[in-house]
Amino acid sequence: MSQQEQVVAADVDSLARQVRGPVLRPGDAGYDGERAGFQTYGSRQPQVIVGAVDAQDVRAAVGFARSHGVPVAIQATGHGLPAETQGGVLISTRRMSGVRINADRRTAAIEAGVRWEQVIEAAARHGLAPLSGSSPQVGAISYVLGGGISLLARSHGYAADHVRAVDVVTADAQLRRVTAESDPVLFWALRGAGGNFGVVTALEIDLVPVVRLYGGGLYFDAPLVGDVLDAWQRWTHTVPEDLTSSIALIPFPDKPVLPEPLRGRHVAHVRIAYTGDTETGERLVQPLRAVGSRLIDTLGEMPYTASHSICNDPTMPMPYYGTTRMLRDLDTAAVQALLELAGPGAASPCVVELRHLGGVLGRPPAVANAVGNRGAQYSLGLTSRLGSVAPTEEELDTVRGVQRDVLNALQPWDTGGRYLNFLTGEGADVQQVRTAYDRADYERLTELKAAYDPGNMFRLNHNIPPATQR
Incomplete structure (x- = not known):
């Protein structure tokens, strides 16, 4: 066990006192169930799992990882795990399941652990629909952050094109409300770059009048x-x-x-x-x-x-x-x-x-x-x-x-x-992740990564490394 891992083990009890959700270590009851996802291939052995119930829990988990120099992984449903997780902190967002529909604005506010089936049912009561994909069990947040090819894609574009606001905990453990007006640069990056710039705790997304x-x-x-x-x-x-x-x-x-x-x-x-x-x-x-x-x-x-x-x-x-x-x-x-x-x-x-x-x-x-x-x-x-x-x-x-x-x-x-x-x-x-982007956009993303996450804390994902690490 490395020195960093020893420090993590010694301070987990302190972390547990800061959060409302469960904090689990290997061998704890519930650890295996919390790290399991839909994709069962691949090893997920985090040093600590934080079962976040709100954005403040996420802030505490990110702050903990930052202070100990360990990476952060995020999991809602675990449908498309891109990287094995060995050590570090896994933030499980499945308890963050709030959905609020604003029928007048044709929007939905969705928390980090929401699945599409929840949004579909809630929106339908107002004669609306989200730009959801083929599976209603997929986590909505990660789907949107990666682009999102919906069942209505050819007539409405990518789901990421229909984001109005992002609540995100960045690598400095600060919770930010990001919009096109408040921070256009980070807003551009968040919509399409997956979880590379922080832990998104909520999105405000457009709904469409489809019944x-x-x-x-x-x-x-x-x-x-x-x-x-x-x-x-x-x-x-x-x-x-x-x-x-x-x-x-x-x-x-x-x-x-x-x-x-x-x-x-x-x-x-x-x-x-x-x-x-x-x-x-x-x-x-x-x-x-x-x-x-x-x-x-x-x-x-x-x-x-x-x-x-x-x-x-x-x-x-x-x-x-x-x-x-x-x-x-x-x-x-x-x-x-x-x-x-x-x-x-x-x-x-x-x-x-x-x-x-x-x-x-x-x-x-x-x-x-x-x-x-x-x-x-x-x-x-x-x-x-x-x-x-x-x-x-x-x-x-x-x-x-x-x-x-x-x-x-x-x-x-x-x-x-x-x-x-x-x-x-x-x-x-x-190298595979690089090809998901246009060349100039990828270069811009690596430069922004160096500004927002220079230590590449958020790397247990479809990773875009900081420009300084390439």
Whole structure:
């Protein structure tokens, strides 16, 4: 144990007296449950966990870490942990779950541990909706700070484009209210740079007047996967901005927990979210239905509160490894390359997800932020479920090899960029994080990091190191 760690252990009791939430060390009751998240692969062994209940608890935890020279990690739901946590302080924000809707302003004030399902339900009572993603269980704050590609992304842009105010505890343990007027430079950086500039304790975000959707999913069996993928990529070049879609190639295991039509099948799952009328929606999706019979077809009118059913993401924690790329375009040749390596019959299949971008996502927001790669027309995500929370090196090598082969094959369509929120397995690599930003913006972020967090206290994340440490 280092001298710093000994000091931390000696002073934890003092920290516990300063905060309202639990303060836990390895071996304490509740420690394992507090550090667990949705992503179960990767080691999280913090020296101290602070279960924050409010911003003052966060201030105390950051001040403690600062005085002892140790790093800080933040976790709400643990869906996309980018770095292993060994030592230091983990601030668990799950108890900070307040949501306040201002219907007149069409805004929501959300605390650090809020999940999208809470915001969706609260906003719906006022005829409004947040720019939430495919899973209602994801923590809203980290999703927004990393960009946020919502179910309404093509018609409204990134969720980070719709932030009005940020409450953040910076590395000096001060709580700041940051807006475009009060601190335009830090406001620019916070929206897109993840947790690199502090612990965000609350956001004020825009809501949109959406009550219902025409949406759902189309599931096609293995023999049609190639035709569906090619039809989808051609179809995306024709659809209006108020239609956002994605497609996933999924090798489903043969397990009773799954719907019977999907068990043991490698399927193509097309996901649709359209804010126009149902009649037009039916007409727009006809080219996809025309490809062939569906295993399941759930397209239809739905309340936004049922939007989680569109992608039907897994809800149980699991170990997984993934990577991402931003693509400038797709064509039939790209589809064929993808199918050969990751389609039905592939030796080591993984989940492949393509999201259609463009539309408002490609335009500068009203108030500039750090979100990069706005010129991409598609995002590619590759996710492999691991056999255990402690996979063998052989399994990891196989997974990495499959994903690397797919990425190499799609190099002609690759912009060279990544999307921050989808970096998991390789997300701790500073070089990978760099590609989530435009070059000039990344340089600016490193300079701001040197000003606001020169010791890189907030480094157990998708890290942007201070300019002085590069």
